[in-house]
Amino acid sequence: MTANALTTLVHALVADPRLVDDVVASARAQSPEAARLPPAESRRHVAALITAGCTAFLRAGEPDDEDFADAVRFGAEGAALGVPVGALLSGVHGGRSRILEIAIARGRAAGLPDHVLLQGLLRLDRYGNALERHVLDGYRTAQRQLDTDRRAARMRVLRHLLLGPDRADGTDPGGDLGRFGLTVEGRYHCVVSDATDPARVRELEQAFARCGGVLAPVGGRLSGLTPRLPGCAGGTPPALVVSTPPVPLTGAAAAHRLALAALHAARVRGMTGPHGVTGLAGETALAGQPMLAGFLRDELLGALDPADDFHRDLAGTALAYLDRGQRLDLTAGSLHLHPNTVRYRLRRLHELTGFGAAGEQLTVLETVRWWWALWAWSQAAFAE
Numbered sequence: 001m002t003a004n005a006l007t008t009l010v011h012a013l014v015a016d017p018r019l020v021d022d023v024v025a026s027a028r029a030q031s032p033e034a035a036r037l038p039p040a041e042s043r044r045h046v047a048a049l050i051t052a053g054c055t056a057f058l059r060a061g062e063p064d065d066e067d068f069a070d071a072v073r074f075g076a077e078g079a080a081l082g083v084p085v086g087a088l089l090s091g092v093h094g095g096r097s098r099i100l101e102i103a104i105a106r107g108r109a110a111g112l113p114d115h116v117l118l119q120g121l122l123r124l125d126r127y128g129n130a131l132e133r134h135v136l137d138g139y140r141t142a143q144r145q146l147d148t149d150r151r152a153a154r155m156r157v158l159r160h161l162l163l164g165p166d167r168a169d170g171t172d173p174g175g176d177l178g179r180f181g182l183t184v185e186g187r188y189h190c191v192v193s194d195a196t197d198p199a200r201v202r203e204l205e206q207a208f209a210r211c212g213g214v215l216a217p218v219g220g221r222l223s224g225l226t227p228r229l230p231g232c233a234g235g236t237p238p239a240l241v242v243s244t245p246p247v248p249l250t251g252a253a254a255a256h257r258l259a260l261a262a263l264h265a266a267r268v269r270g271m272t273g274p275h276g277v278t279g280l281a282g283e284t285a286l287a288g289q290p291m292l293a294g295f296l297r298d299e300l301l302g303a304l305d306p307a308d309d310f311h312r313d314l315a316g317t318a319l320a321y322l323d324r325g326q327r328l329d330l331t332a333g334s335l336h337l338h339p340n341t342v343r344y345r346l347r348r349l350h351e352l353t354g355f356g357a358a359g360e361q362l363t364v365l366e367t368v369r370w371w372w373a374l375w376a377w378s379q380a381a382f383a384e
Helices: 002-015 017-030 039-058 065-080 085-109 114-145 148-163 174-180 198-209 249-268 281-287 290-301 309-323 328-335 339-353 364-383
Strands: 187-193 214-218 221-226 241-243 274-276
Touching (some): 002 039, 039 065, 039 085, 039 114, 065 114, 065 198, 085 114, 148 214, 187 249, 221 249, 249 281, 290 364, 309 328, 309 339
Antiparallel strands (some): 187 241, 214 221
16 A cells, blocks of 8 residues: 555656756756756756656666666766756755655655655665766766867856856956957857757867867857858757857857847747858747737737637648738648638638738738737647
């Protein structure tokens, strides 16, 4: 009975999405350096580690190396993104302690006897020790693959230039500019990427170095400056790489902030490969106003039910219609539908929301309003 109750408790931990957010918050609070990593990346890692740990816990016998593949990957990506090993392990300790606290509280609330709870916690603690060892192994293996000494100097220079003196480590890298081919008079593309795999990171760093560029982790993202862009970089499938037009070093910090915003917008849309910020102008501008997107969604599309498959079809058809210049024939072809089906769906959407009926061309600003509302509604609907 108690074994079944313990199994039920572990299953409940795996299924609780709030657990991941709680552990992420504890880990980031414990380690300010690790907190520089993008929150979405941290959440992805924590969710994978919790799932793997609970799966190993529920299986008979001791965990093996395969159970720690996510831990090794976590350590390797931490090294690739320039997080100090002490900060990475500090975050792991914080998350591990929080899981133990939650497990104890929930076990007692479930009425588990102390001896059963203690046995479960001892197994969890042994797993935690093994997890830390594998995180460290992954970190050290990735470090050996990277040119860490020269890389540390690149990170120092780029943090000063891209984050600004107030957010850098306080050292003046002026003497190192020439070492990496940077000059005060030069103009450089600011580049950011979502690459985290050590091999992919190394590939990008080398590709940009051949163009005279400097790439290194800055604030949890691979970032850099380069006088010219490589023809092709990022492997297969290609990593997402976003670049700005050339700017002087005095404008590098502002360009970096813009490139990060564009990177986020492109990631949300599942883009890969190289993109310029000018090509992502619309996506970046819209992504910068999430509250306004919510207002538009609720005001224009409040009559649609996210749980209704037909309403989802209506929204998807309208998005495709706007994306194809409000052309019925192109929309029907892209969705593999008869034009009359597209016409019917647009009419039904018009009846429900007031969306422009087929044949009535929306103005540019009206198109933006409706497209933005439809896209925000679709994102929320399919996230449920």
